Amino acid sequence: MEEMPLGKAFTLLEPGPVTWVVTHDGRRANVMTISWTMVLDFDARFAICTGPWNSSYAALEATRECVIAIPPAERLDAVVGVGTCSGKSVDKFARFGLHTQPARHVRAPLITDCIAAVECRVVDIVEAHSIVVLEGVAAWTNPVHKGARMLHAVGDGTFVADGEHFDRRVRMASKLPPGL
Numbered sequence: 539m540e541e542m543p544l545g546k547a548f549t550l551l552e553p554g555p556v557t558w559v560v561t562h563d564g565r566r567a568n569v570m571t572i573s574w575t576m577v578l579d580f581d582a583r584f585a586i587c588t589g590p591w592n593s594s595y596a597a598l599e600a601t602r603e604c605v606i607a608i609p610p611a612e613r614l615d616a617v618v619g620v621g622t623c624s625g626k627s628v629d630k631f632a633r634f635g636l637h638t639q640p641a642r643h644v645r646a647p648l649i650t651d652c653i654a655a656v657e658c659r660v661v662d663i664v665e666a667h668s669i670v671v672l673e674g675v676a677a678w679t680n681p682v683h684k685g686a687r688m689l690h691a692v693g694d695g696t697f698v699a700d701g702e703h704f705d706r707r708v709r710m711a712s713k714l715p716p717g718l
């Protein structure tokens with residue numbers, strides 16, 4: 539994985555891809571699928587929606603850290619698999635053939651089968667709405683998957699992958715952070 543500027547990390551999640559949220563509870567790593575995500579600002583703040591019904595939540599709450607990773611479209615079956623079994627009873631990395639490397643700031647690993655990953659700290663949990671607020675501390679892209687299509691969940695068991703890209707950077711220049 540190659541490091542990318544943290545100030546550009548929001549561009550990974552702004553398109554609304556299906557993500558993998560990787561945790562490490564101090565004994566072992568786990569991963570869950572999350573499609574309910576939101577960018578909160580340019581400074582790498584994100585929200586994810588999850589709660590105590592997932593075993594990952596206990597690790598998020600206890601360790602206050604995770605990695606958000608973006609799988610490429612060809613890993614759709616792994617995305618569904620990771621999101622339909624519990625890390626309590628399954629080593630999902632072994633079952634779905636996921637490869638990892640250590641992250642720099644957090645104990646949860648990067649998944650090297652992914653397009654990109656953001657190491658995050660949990661900065662708030664809004665229990666009433668099952669919102670976990672994250673702050674990115676490092677961001678990575680994977681040159682092997684440069685240009686790979688991301689997945690988007692419709693929510694009814696169907697998915698779409700990225701299609702055509704359109705460039706309006708010149709017209710939007712005054713609305714974007716410097717250097718983007």
Ligand SMILES: Cc1cc2nc3c(=O)[nH]c(=O)nc-3n(C[C@H](O)[C@H](O)[C@H](O)COP(=O)(O)O)c2cc1C
Nearest residue numbers: 570571572573574588592593594621622623624625
């Ligand atoms: C496409 C997809 C999207 C999902 N999105 C979310 C989500 O946004 N929030 C959530 O809590 N669970 C979501 N899930 C469900 C969790 O990934 C699932 O409950 C998982 O088994 C939790 O694993 P764990 O118990 O090992 O943490 C999603 C599952 C799939 C397949």
